[in-house]
Amino acid sequence: MTSGTPHSQRPDHDDKDRQLDGFRAAPESDALTTDQGVRVDDTDNALRAGARGPTLLEDFHNREKLTHFDHERIPERVVHARGAGAYGHFEPYESLAEYTCADFLQEPGRRTPVFVRFSTVQGPRGSADTVRDVRGFATKFYTREGNYDLVGNNFPVFFIQDAIKFPDFVHAVKMEPHNEMPTGASAHDTFWDFCSLQPESTHMLMWLMSDRAIPRSFRMMQGFGVHTFRFVNAAGRGTFVKFHWKPLLGVNSLVWDEAQIAAGRDPDFNRRDLWEAIEAGNYPEYELGVQLVAEEDEDAFEFDLLDATKIIPEEQVPVQPIGRMVLDRNPQNFFAETEQVAFHTANVVPGIDFTNDPLLQGRNFSYLDTQLIRLGGPNFSQLPVNRPIADVNTNHRDGYGQQVIQQGNSYFPNSLSGGCPAHAGAGEASGVFRHYQQPVAGEKVRVRSESFKDHYSQATLFWNSMSDWEKAHIVEAFRFELGKVGSDEVRERMVANLANVHGDLSGAVAAGLGLPAPQAAATIHSFSSPALSQENLGGDGGIRTRKVAVLAADGIDVEYVEAVRGRLTEGGAVVEVLAANEGSVRGSDSAVLTVDRALPTMGSVLYDALLVPGGKQAVQTLLDDPAAVRFVEESYRHGKPIAVQGEGEQLLAAARLPAEVLNAAGAEQGVISGDSAQDVADAFVSAIERHRFMRRPGLLNPGAV
Numbered sequence: 001m002t003s004g005t006p007h008s009q010r011p012d013h014d015d016k017d018r019q020l021d022g023f024r025a026a027p028e029s030d031a032l033t034t035d036q037g038v039r040v041d042d043t044d045n046a047l048r049a050g051a052r053g054p055t056l057l058e059d060f061h062n063r064e065k066l067t068h069f070d071h072e073r074i075p076e077r078v079v080h081a082r083g084a085g086a087y088g089h090f091e092p093y094e095s096l097a098e099y100t101c102a103d104f105l106q107e108p109g110r111r112t113p114v115f116v117r118f119s120t121v122q123g124p125r126g127s128a129d130t131v132r133d134v135r136g137f138a139t140k141f142y143t144r145e146g147n148y149d150l151v152g153n154n155f156p157v158f159f160i161q162d163a164i165k166f167p168d169f170v171h172a173v174k175m176e177p178h179n180e181m182p183t184g185a186s187a188h189d190t191f192w193d194f195c196s197l198q199p200e201s202t203h204m205l206m207w208l209m210s211d212r213a214i215p216r217s218f219r220m221m222q223g224f225g226v227h228t229f230r231f232v233n234a235a236g237r238g239t240f241v242k243f244h245w246k247p248l249l250g251v252n253s254l255v256w257d258e259a260q261i262a263a264g265r266d267p268d269f270n271r272r273d274l275w276e277a278i279e280a281g282n283y284p285e286y287e288l289g290v291q292l293v294a295e296e297d298e299d300a301f302e303f304d305l306l307d308a309t310k311i312i313p314e315e316q317v318p319v320q321p322i323g324r325m326v327l328d329r330n331p332q333n334f335f336a337e338t339e340q341v342a343f344h345t346a347n348v349v350p351g352i353d354f355t356n357d358p359l360l361q362g363r364n365f366s367y368l369d370t371q372l373i374r375l376g377g378p379n380f381s382q383l384p385v386n387r388p389i390a391d392v393n394t395n396h397r398d399g400y401g402q403q404v405i406q407q408g409n410s411y412f413p414n415s416l417s418g419g420c421p422a423h424a425g426a427g428e429a430s431g432v433f434r435h436y437q438q439p440v441a442g443e444k445v446r447v448r449s450e451s452f453k454d455h456y457s458q459a460t461l462f463w464n465s466m467s468d469w470e471k472a473h474i475v476e477a478f479r480f481e482l483g484k485v486g487s488d489e490v491r492e493r494m495v496a497n498l499a500n501v502h503g504d505l506s507g508a509v510a511a512g513l514g515l516p517a518p519q520a521a522a523t524i525h526s527f528s529s530p531a532l533s534q535e536n537l538g539g540d541g542g543i544r545t546r547k548v549a550v551l552a553a554d555g556i557d558v559e560y561v562e563a564v565r566g567r568l569t570e571g572g573a574v575v576e577v578l579a580a581n582e583g584s585v586r587g588s589d590s591a592v593l594t595v596d597r598a599l600p601t602m603g604s605v606l607y608d609a610l611l612v613p614g615g616k617q618a619v620q621t622l623l624d625d626p627a628a629v630r631f632v633e634e635s636y637r638h639g640k641p642i643a644v645q646g647e648g649e650q651l652l653a654a655a656r657l658p659a660e661v662l663n664a665a666g667a668e669q670g671v672i673s674g675d676s677a678q679d680v681a682d683a684f685v686s687a688i689e690r691h692r693f694m695r696r697p698g699l700l701n702p703g704a705v
């Protein structure tokens with residue numbers, strides 16, 4: 001939403017947006033007032049006894065101003081503190097009435113407003129975006145039957161099986177208690193100590209050490225509901241369901257070195273990307289898919305459907321696309337909307353229910369509980385972003401920050417208020433939440449089910465499913481993380497655990513840490529699931545929104561640049577010209593090229609691809625600029641497509657690109673050279689569509705594969 005555009009004039013003004021309009025306050029030309037509406041003529045000078053005298057307590061404006069300021073902060077989320085959000089809508093492709101009576105899934109094309117918040121888990125509110133971490137992917141559907149929250153992550157599994165372990169896990173992964181380090185990182189002793197002693201975390205660790213933990217963009221990562229939930233249809237029949245979000249732009253990641261540099265160059269990397277894409281009208285889009293399992297097939301798998309450390313491999317139960325979500329509006333006030341949004345796994349609507357997954361059961365307690373402290377009392381659901389668009393009619397009263405002037409009595413049954421609010425649904429089948437009638441029996445026991453005991457098979461499945469470069473990155477990540485661990489005992493225990501995943505993995509990690517390779521477990525299998533590899537998760541977004549840098553200096557071949565730029569922008573890429581100074585550069589033929597950014601303010605890590613133009617004088621200037629040479633070197637090392645014209649090749653040589661890619665064969669590795677702007681542009685576009693070239697000479701660490 002471009003600030004200033006009246007919401008009510010937008011074509012996509014939906015029910016939620018209309019509701020929010022009632023809460024929007026934009027100062028117009030009116031005079032400054034106190035909270036009480038009294039006009040204030042000076043907010044720069046406190047009231048004082050004499051021009052150089054003491055400040056007077058009587059100055060109610062000064063006191064009110066300072067007091068309000070002193071109370072501006074609220075506790076940040078205990079996890080997922082850093083995030084970014086956006087509004088949009090969801091629409092189903094077809095009716096899902098066969099499986100669920102959820103109203104918002106009945107009619108093809110009917111739009112339900114949503115708010116989505118993406119987040120990292122470990123770091124505080126002010127931490128960097130591009131850390132190695134799980135990303136939260138929480139969606140609030142404002143349905144006509146009440147709010148439904150799908151509070152997921154970008155990994156389909158979790159660290160632990162039982163919610164009672166969540167405080168232990170979070171205490172271990174968060175900054176250490178004595179010195180509050182490290183910020184936004186799991187590379188420290190307490191995290192690995194916990195994981196090494198809690199082998200159920202192994203599968204999740206494989207995801208965390210993979211490039212999935214450093215997404216290129218919130219717009220380019222998957223989302224998962226993680227748990228097995230339950231659809232319930234109008235006849236009361238249940239079907240197990242797992243939810244998957246799939247980004248239209250494909251699943252793309254950064255590489256670790258790049259992510260670390262980006263954390264400094266732009267700590268808001270992912271947040272900015274989301275914001276800018278929406279402002280530019282490039283609305284992020286995700287397809288919602290479901291894996292459905294009939295109730296009678298509950299025991300048909302070699303794992304337990306209630307175990308949140310397991311996936312259902314897509315080859316076993318395919319993901320059926322059921323609808324799409326588009327995010328098309330940025331919030332207008334970060335605090336009011338993104339910070340105050342309150343998600344809760346127990347916010348379900350008729351037709352969607354829980355299972356006995358012990359992680360989910362605990363979450364259903366924890367989310368409401370945490371909002372009470374975070375948002376200061378039980379009325380947080382009245383905050384604009386949290387308000388349902390469905391009617392709300394409760395007997396809950398009072399509490400801090402009550403916003404509603406409720407009329408009448410507040411007990412049930414009553415006769416004095418005409419019996420209102422009355423029990424919903426007498427005689428009606430739809431629109432009422434009725435808990436799924438699952439037979440339950442058992443002794444009260446504090447045990448973990450035997451069916452939850454296999455902690456390694458799916459970690460192995462993940463490893464086996466990775467391509468060579470994905471495996472190499474996983475090994476490097478384990479080496480990096482465990483390399484930061486001080487305790488030898490923890491390192492050794494963790495490497496010994498990995499020997500249950502795969503001998504190649506444990507051997508390579510051990511070698512990096514200078515440890516002997518442990519004996520690989522005899523039970524390791526060789527099954528794989530191609531759907532897990534990012535190599536197979538391309539999107540159909542072409543080069544839309546990809547950021548391409550052009551290095552420029554006086555003497556550049558402007559015509560060539562314009563031709564390539566034209567082709568890239570046609571495909572939806574964002575092209576920026578970088579030179580030592582802002583302003584413009586003169587071409588060899590006296591044409592002028594406007595500079596978008598000064599090179600010293602940017603960095604290769606902020607772009608997806610690089611164009612190095614020719615022109616003798618321009619190339620000489622760039623060769624003399626270490627920032628330009630570094631730009632090329634990093635772009636190559638981070639696997640990014642590079643297009644180069646004529647003399648520009650000298651810059652590739654100066655950046656010490658391997659000789660193998662400095663010729664026509666380089667195109668296979670995304671290093672494209674040529675004097676025909678048209679040919680180069682075509683090859684460049686295809687290369688950018690592929691995102692990265694991770695098998696380039698010099699990139700795959702031989703010890704790590």
Ligand code: HDD
Nearest residue numbers: 077079080117136137138152153158163166226366367370
């Ligand atoms: Fe959680 C926040 C996702 C397990 C307790 N969680 C939170 C958020 C996401 C998730 C995306 C941020 C929501 C937002 O943007 O406001 N959490 C998950 C997933 C889990 C999971 C996918 C496993 C499948 N969480 C989990 C457990 C517990 C919690 C087992 C506690 C028993 N989570 C919380 C919390 C948070 C939270 C402490 C912090 C802020 C909040 O809830 O609103 O209650």
